[in-house]
Amino acid sequence: MAHDTQTLNKNRMPLHPEHPVWVFGYGSLIHKVDFPYLQRRPAYIEDWQRRFWQGSHDHRGTPEAPGRVLTLIPAQGQQCVGMAYQVKPEVFEHLDHREKNGYLRIETALHFVDGNQPESERGLVYIAGPDNAAYLGPASDLEIAQQIACSEGPSGPNDEYVLKLAEALRQLDTEDDHVFSIESLLVKPK
Numbered sequence: 213m214a215h216d217t218q219t220l221n222k223n224r225m226p227l228h229p230e231h232p233v234w235v236f237g238y239g240s241l242i243h244k245v246d247f248p249y250l251q252r253r254p255a256y257i258e259d260w261q262r263r264f265w266q267g268s269h270d271h272r273g274t275p276e277a278p279g280r281v282l283t284l285i286p287a288q289g290q291q292c293v294g295m296a297y298q299v300k301p302e303v304f305e306h307l308d309h310r311e312k313n314g315y316l317r318i319e320t321a322l323h324f325v326d327g328n329q330p331e332s333e334r335g336l337v338y339i340a341g342p343d344n345a346a347y348l349g350p351a352s353d354l355e356i357a358q359q360i361a362c363s364e365g366p367s368g369p370n371d372e373y374v375l376k377l378a379e380a381l382r383q384l385d386t387e388d389d390h391v392f393s394i395e396s397l398l399v400k401p402k
């Protein structure tokens with residue numbers, strides 16, 4: 213699969229030009245909201261967990277020295293808490309560009325945690341699977357933290373991605389052992 217998934221996403225899943233769509237954010241989409249939305253609600257999706265297994269050549273690293281950002285991996289029985297946004301379909305021009313480095317839109321059920329109705333909706337989530345060219349895969353928490361500590365790209369330092377996300381997860385009152393472990397291991401090179 214090519215690095216750039218924009219065309220793939222458009223062709224695989226054309227969107228109705230007038231129907232708003234829910235999109236679930238579990239990483240930078242939780243706290244870096246550089247797109248308009250109709251409504252936003254905290255939510256979880258089932259059977260997935262966050263891992264810093266995706267390479268970032270375009271945002272938090274470079275082609276020569278990729279950073280590490282989140283993707284989701286299948287995890288039976290786990291809930292992944294994040295933020296869901298209802299957006300107009302044209303917003304996917306921007307989102308597909310932002311998530312172009314290996315992420316495909318996948319359809320999923322979203323479960324809202326704010327106690328309001330409806331309790332769930334169908335929506336989309338961007339997942340970078342193991343067959344994309346930017347995938348880095350597993351490494352120890354220490355190795356991941358070391359790589360993140362010395363990576364930087366056009367969107368800023370890679371450690372900022374982790375620190376802002378960890379803060380956003382605390383605000384959502386959710387625990388994530390993987391994210392918090394990497395956060396605790398981050399030490400900037402001297």
Ligand code: SIN
Binds near residue numbers: 239241
């Ligand atoms: C997401 O936040 O939902 C996708 C991964 C990212 O952009 O960090």
